[in-house]
Amino acid sequence: MKAQVFRGVNQLVYEEVPTPEVAADEVLVQVRVVGLCQSDIKKIRYPLYEPPRIFGHETAGTIAAVGSAVQGWQVGDRVVVLHHIPCMHCAYCLNDNFSMCEVYKTITTTAGFAPSGGGFADYVKVPGHIVHHGGLIRIPADISFEQASFVEPTNCCLKAVKKAQIVPGQTVLITGAGPIGLMFIMLVKYFGARAIATDLIPSRIQKALDLGAEAAFDARDPDLPVKIQSLTGGLGVDTSLLAVPSPKAFFQALDCTRKGGKILFFAEFPDEVEIPINPNLLYRREIDLMGSYSSSYRVQALAADIVFNRRIDVDALISDRYPLRELSRAVEQAVAPTPDTYKILLYPDHG
Template sequence: MSTATAISGTTYSERIPATMHAAVYRGVNDVRVETVPVPQIGAGEILIKVASCGICGTDLKKIHNGSHSAPRIFGHETAGTIVATGADVSNFSVGERVMVFHHIPCRKCYYCRKQTFAQCATYKKVGVGAGFEPSGGGFAGYVRVMDWIIRDGGVVRIPDGVPFEQAAFVEPVNTCLKGVKMLNLQPDETVLVIGQGPIGILLASLALRTGATVLTSDLYPERHAIAATFGLSNPIDARTEDVAARAREATEGRGADAVFVAVGVDALIKTAMDAVRPGGKVLLFAQTQHGEAIFDPGAVCMDEKALLGSYSAAVDIQEEGAQLVFDGYRNGFDLTKLISHRFPLKQAVEAIDVASKPTASSMKIMIEPEA
């Protein structure tokens, strides 16, 4: 084993190298593939060898907007194999295949009691990292998982037969399921999902499971074609059609009962508010950076249109979300179909560039260290 990680009480499954490659954030729009030390683990912690990590839009916003200090290693949609366990770890063993949540709430504070887990102070602490300030760390060869993440349910075993790529979707599916549950959709309702990137398709697919009629809008026919493989059969071509008008046409002039905004473009908030019926709900899912956006306050007050937000995952639906992903691999919810690009870790900068400039042919971008 490597002397870099040879800590008393640690159990290893293989020889751990002293160093690894990682995509290190050094400043705004500055990510570099560097050689860094493999993180050491202590008592109650585990070391995971990363097999697959998805690039999330939130990672990209942090890289491009400079909202976080440097240096850091991002990446939080992580699946891999446990290669080392620290002293006092009894519920996990080396060799197990797992995915990991980088946030886990305390479950005791005021926000947790109100099931607003993403606002919990403990939840806002990141418990997974690959060096520097813990920031997910999945854009690296190995990640260290801290004790409270393990103790409080943040590490999830991957069943046999489910590939790492599918398991890496457990965290984003949880976030989408949380948003869908917030709207309490009914079978007689019509839902519009604006944007059919990977997150938009996940939101629309989960909304479809409620029995509601689901409309989807996007600029790219290629994305609608992928959405169709998930049973989404009411596409709106946002290049040539009036999205709000189409929503009204589909609902006897009322407008959609609920609208998801799955694109981080604030101008689309107005489109969503125009498309939703009086008394309906608009949920912002992609507006994950603070700033200013304008909407019609009369639409909220007089038309009683509700403007809501949903951010990050929810621990109370963790088992349900994971089971959706794991069972779905064989039962019509194969999320690997959303993957358009796979990059080895040494090409992580290129992967981030592709993910940052979405095109008709780009969907989910994965970084896979051993690809």
């Protein structure tokens, strides 16, 4: 089979690799579409992992082989593949911190070499732990593979919305109107809250409005806090979701968040970034700072429901489609996006 093999920083080689063989409790999935995620880009462009590896994890496809001990699944079933399933019994899992679980963090879906997701290949092997504990989700007949590939990123955003306890009637500031920020806008609106978005690109500001933001502003607007105060009765927003890794965005959020409000870090910052802050700003205004990393097993079924019942418009997030052999070109576009670049999807060539 063909796969995009990570051979070093910024070195992707589209090459022939052995098709994985499945054990009795495993399943082999033919990849039909895989989303390009910012975490994939980070792994490709920085020396974080030893090569060779095959990345990719926002995967949807068709079951091509089933191990002899697998029950409930058969060849031809259309599925979403989740690359993270927690152990459910460690101290983190028992406190609903599933993304901190070591079993969760140890990726085991693979297309070869050290297991690393495996979606950037013709086929990906799903280990028994994931097969038997909810890591395969059946795709309804009326849902496309493209739409289904959004279940995992929807889970990640949904986890953050739930953690910030966003409820009807609240106002939420979303910094950044890329694919993640736009998904936040739709989820915030779905849960009955009002979304205000910021971005640097005019087309993304307009896109935010098109997808349901009550207001959207240029992030460089010096009057942004005043405008948000005007939209919120002089209070400020209840919650700010940082969908871009920008210290300026954080301080902007601090200026725009009401007393007693929350600021949630969703985008991952470079490790060398440090943000100096006077702790009395948090103390006197009772601002809660929190982070939300990856997905949550707890909201997995809800994420699938939201996508499969079209409660948000994931199709509106897709901007570009590439054959898998052009992954390098897709990465370059994601790193230097055009004004109309949002979510990029990739497709293996099965002939």
